[in-house]
Amino acid sequence: MSPITNTPSRWQEIKVLLDFYPNRMKYAAIIKAQYRLSAFLWLIGLAIEPVIYLVVWTTVAKERGGVIGGYTAGGFAAYYIVWTIVRVMGIGLNPWVFEWRVRQGQWSPLILRPMHPIHDDFALLLGDKVMDIVWLIPVVSILINAFKPDLNPTWWQGLAFVVACLLGFIARTVWMWVLGLITFWTVRVAAIFDLYFAVELLLSGRVVPLDLLPTWARDMANWLPYQWTFGFPIEVMIGRLSPTVTLQGIGIQLSWIVVGWIIMQWLWRRGVRRYSAVGA
Numbered sequence: 001m002s003p004i005t006n007t008p009s010r011w012q013e014i015k016v017l018l019d020f021y022p023n024r025m026k027y028a029a030i031i032k033a034q035y036r037l038s039a040f041l042w043l044i045g046l047a048i049e050p051v052i053y054l055v056v057w058t059t060v061a062k063e064r065g066g067v068i069g070g071y072t073a074g075g076f077a078a079y080y081i082v083w084t085i086v087r088v089m090g091i092g093l094n095p096w097v098f099e100w101r102v103r104q105g106q107w108s109p110l111i112l113r114p115m116h117p118i119h120d121d122f123a124l125l126l127g128d129k130v131m132d133i134v135w136l137i138p139v140v141s142i143l144i145n146a147f148k149p150d151l152n153p154t155w156w157q158g159l160a161f162v163v164a165c166l167l168g169f170i171a172r173t174v175w176m177w178v179l180g181l182i183t184f185w186t187v188r189v190a191a192i193f194d195l196y197f198a199v200e201l202l203l204s205g206r207v208v209p210l211d212l213l214p215t216w217a218r219d220m221a222n223w224l225p226y227q228w229t230f231g232f233p234i235e236v237m238i239g240r241l242s243p244t245v246t247l248q249g250i251g252i253q254l255s256w257i258v259v260g261w262i263i264m265q266w267l268w269r270r271g272v273r274r275y276s277a278v279g280a
Helices: 010-033 036-063 073-089 096-103 107-112 117-147 155-184 190-203 215-222 231-237 243-278
Strands: none
Touching: 010 117, 036 073, 036 117, 073 117, 073 155, 073 231, 096 107, 096 155, 107 117, 107 243, 117 155, 155 190, 155 231, 155 243, 190 215, 231 243
């Protein structure tokens, strides 16, 4: 007779996750709904950054004959209004949270759970975004009425934008985990985090569209994950990419997710062993 095992099958694990995510997302959405005013004001504050970029670049475009790097004033308006949506949808777990978890011993109960802690982070973040979408609607409507963007996406661009945003969020969250797990070995990580975000700021399409960067910077951005979590979804929505290029970009997003997941799992297994050995 074969020994009895309590190890769950792959299908059972999937079924648990399918039950877990909706319930955890609902919990996160309910909690965030309790702080409607603060959340709405947070979104308004978040919209200030793209408005500054938008005003600067539309002014420059008008002074340069109306077009810079293929962007008109209306094109810049479209870019930075979609920027606002992508920025909110792409927000992942701050890597400083990992430092806090180590310092406060928060990993101890998380490690004991039968489910990988990244699923809890994913579910809570996705639940937050359900409410963020609701509050984004008036913010984006105000920006559209104020700046009149050249934004006329087709049905496939709208669908591809949703997919690209979701994959960009997943990729960014996975890589935030990769970055955050460094705290298992050292909590002096401020310099590493600051360098990571400085490069992301410059090469993601956040400050300026990638088409306006020097050639060497665009080439470098193609080999890093940043633009695939930020600039790529924007360019899909504003119609600067063909269907073929869009599909290739989605494939690259999936590749970065797979690579990040493998590295994250490798770091997680070794980090947990080290954390348990230290007895934090």
